[in-house]
Amino acid sequence: MLGRTANGLFWMFRYLERAENTARLLDAGLRMALTRDHTSAREEWRSLIGASGQQASFDAKYDGDFTGSNVWNFILRDKENSANILSTFEQVRTNARMVRNTISSEVWEAINESWMNLESQLKRPVAQGNLGKVVGDVRRAGTLVHGAMAGTMxxxxxxxxxxxxxxxxxxxxxxxxxxxxxxxxxxxxxxxxxxxxxxxxxxxxxxxxxxxxxxxxxxxxxxxxxxxxxxxxxxxxxxxxxxxxxxxxxxxxxxxxxxxxxxxxxxxxxxxxxxxxxxxxxxxxxxxxxxxxxxxxxxxxxxxxxxxxxxxxxx
Amino acid sequence: MYGKRIACLADLYKGRCDASLNRGFMTEAKAKFDEMFDADGSVRPAYAGYCEWFDQQDQSWLKRKHGEAESSFRKTGITFNVYGEDEAEERLIPFDMVPRTISANEWRRLTRGIEQRVSALNAFIYDLYHRQEILRAGRIPTRLFRDNAAWLQQMVGFTPPGKVYTHIVGIDLVRTGPDEWYVLEDNARTPSGVSYMLENRETMMAMFPELFSQVQVEPVSTYPRQLAKSLAACAPPACNGKPNVAVLTPGIYNSAYFEHAFLADQMGAELVEGSDLRVIDGRVQMRTTHGFEPVDVIYRRVDDEFLDPLSFNKDSMLGVPGIMDVYRSGGITIANAPGTGVCDDKAVYSFMPEIVEFYTGEKPLLPNVQTWRCSDKDSLGYVLDNLEELVVKEVHGSGGYGMLIGPTASKKEIAAFRKKLQATPDNYIAQPTLALSTTPIFTKKGLVPRHVDLRPYVLVSPKGVDITPGGLTRVALKEGSLVVNSSQGGGTKDTWVLKD
Incomplete structure (x- = not known):
């Protein structure tokens, strides 16, 4: 196997895991914010930005305005956030394209379909009513890919x-x-x-x-x-x-x-x-x-x- | 019952044929040839099996299938990037689900002509880089290759392994009548599109499995295996043991990346980029997780110019520094051979009848389209007088760019082109506007005729010439359009060669 291909596979799965973990964090944050009073909810959203390691770029854009929709859209899709879930998933797909001839077509299709789905959901800002679905879909993407891998690679x-x-x-x-x-x-x-x-x-x-x-x-x-x-x-x-x-x-x-x-x-x-x-x-x-x-x-x-x-x- | 159904379909379709005829895009309406229906509206024999099946289908079900095809292509990721548009944008080449069908007899005749032409091309390139007998014999002018940008001094006197230059060739054919096939273009450099030939068939078989039990079609799926065998048969002298074959791609942002990955996958070969390769101990070696390993045969999808920064474009990041030295010392096979592009030139094309005759001693079985070389004074005069009727192409152009289609061009476009033509006549050739054959495509309103061409894929090895029964049918999706290039909005079809 080519060294570059090994690198592509390694990073493809790192990014997949990263997207999934960020989604879990967001899921937990949402739940927390919903069960608390207004001030504590803000505190929770703030900690989420801290956990994502993107404090500086968030502050540059929102200047400490930790409302829920600012935070989740920032984490999911904001271009100012280089580690947003959409671009992390795009990295998964780019790496998958690069190593395409070493992954099974089922693994590729699991990634490609998940990406198409996330891309269309994240084209526009996400409303609270849809947040649960998006986050669930990110986690499901991981499950799908790992399952396809276990079964076919x-x-x-x-x-x-x-x-x-x-x-x-x-x-x-x-x-x-x-x-x-x-x-x-x-x-x-x-x-x-x-x-x-x-x-x-x-x-x-x-x-x-x-x-x-x-x-x-x-x-x-x-x-x-x-x-x-x-x-x-x-x-x-x-x-x-x-x-x-x-x-x-x-x-x-x-x-x-x-x-x-x-x-x-x-x-x-x-x-x-x-x-x-x-x-x-x-x-x-x-x-x-x-x-x-x-x-x-x-x-x-x-x-x-x-x-x-x-x-x-x-x- | 069957006769009646076909008649209905035929009537419906024929009405549309006539409608498009009346648009006046064709100079000679009588030359128009539809591959499915004859002038009386009867189904031609090659399409009988398909039409019988088609008439048995529920039309609304077919319409649903029509929509499915696109999403299936998107999921598998058979996309290409369009040059000049947003780099990251991936597009689909539209797929039409009505197959283009060729009878066993027609195919046999075509293959004889293709084999003859490809053998002549290979012999011609060998000759050009060696004794140049054809020039000595005065059969073609020296300026043909002296002015040719694809000519490579580095190839003079060198013979590639197995004496093969054109390992993979795509011959573009057009049809104008029952027995009238012409070669429109030879693609001896890097013919692309073969993945569509394969995926179109896969898609058709997945969508309409029962169709393939009703109509006996020659398989195309043998292509990747044949390609691997054919490449391995051209292993260089330095190879010991089983040849290590790799596909060299410019990378994931190249418009044909999908095809590169697809072919590597299907052949079980490594897909390499320039950065994976390095010259070590006189061999081209790839960086694997085990260390460096020699590559014996490289199927490169990188142009000559970028192949070796030490020999050609020094800024190229896509190639391998020193690969040409390794090549010349027998350490690697490069497919297709560098410098093969000399014969993709349209000025050379215009001499193909002479070239075929010179090397095979036979008259060409497949004719050229009549071609005026604008470098010739009398021809130029004729072309300038008849621009409204002609198709004018750049000698080195490809992909449908930079050409004039007289009958559909505006007065302004013609005037602008006239100036270019007068300024650099050597740069152009002209051809009559051919009444390309039509085949039906499926639309929401039913079948409508559209113009098509055909690119069969040909493999050359020391063991002989292998032609996959089928090819890529490109179809101009716009009514009346004669431009089938995917970069210009063309689509593709599955191409069937019927079994005897």
Missing amino acids: LRDSGFHFARAGTFVERADSVARILDIKYYLLLPSLTYVGSSLDTSQWDNVLRSVSGDRAYRWLNAGEIDARGIVEFLVLDERFPRSLAFCHSALRDDLASLAKLHHAQGACNELMREADMIMTDTTIDDIFEKGLHEFLIEFVNRNSSIAAAIAEDYRFTA
């Missing part, structure tokens, strides 16, 4: 590059969401263990579609520690950091086997693995969650960079 290196992209991106975005939300909810350590605003914590879980799984496992009990443990260390939950890294490890191992060589990415993965296995929830709080997450995100990025280098993505 050859299990060769292309498949593993695609999955590696998925899990690198998912780990990155879950860690960032957790960091930002947690920081907003618990400005200092002294808050750990204090009585919590359950609806806000529910929102953290909802942002990564983990609310139902968490309630099932914990019989409805909500506490900060439990949630962090669930999202960081629980290997059963497919969006936890531990799950992402375990999946990534498997794909990198398959790639090494297919290429008859261990690369720098496999070595970094092993180190990251050891750290995750040895870490307990107590260690995380002792170190500070923020510090832990920053280190995690950095390790994750180094692994991504090593994959690109090992498999000659660009040179």
